[in-house]
Amino acid sequence: MKTITINVSEPVYRDFQRYAKTRDRTASELIREAMEEFRARRIARATTLADLSPVSVGRVLKPMQVDDDLLEEMLNDAGA
Structure with a gap:
């Protein structure tokens, strides 16, 4: 594990210390957890089509048939 130094305001650090004490954990553990959550949500997230929400693009023009x-x-429309 890499040791780092960060600067935070006194009130923010006090809040982390208080909360950590109520959970029988250290402020360092909470900060590591917060950093990992940030990384997972904002930095390392690999977006795939499965991750995307469906989007409405209007009404159905005609019902789809089995054949x-x-x-x-799609190929015919691409050349149009």
Whole structure:
């Protein structure tokens, strides 16, 4: 584990110390946990199509049939 030095305001650090004491943990543990959560949510997140929420793009133009060839339709529209 890498040791680092960070500067935080006294009130923020006191809040971490108080909260850590109520959970029988150290402020360092809480700060490490907060940094890891930030990293997971903002830095290391690999977005895939499965992660994206569906988006409404309007109404259905026509119901899809079992024998519809969507690839052909997309390729034909691409050249238009």
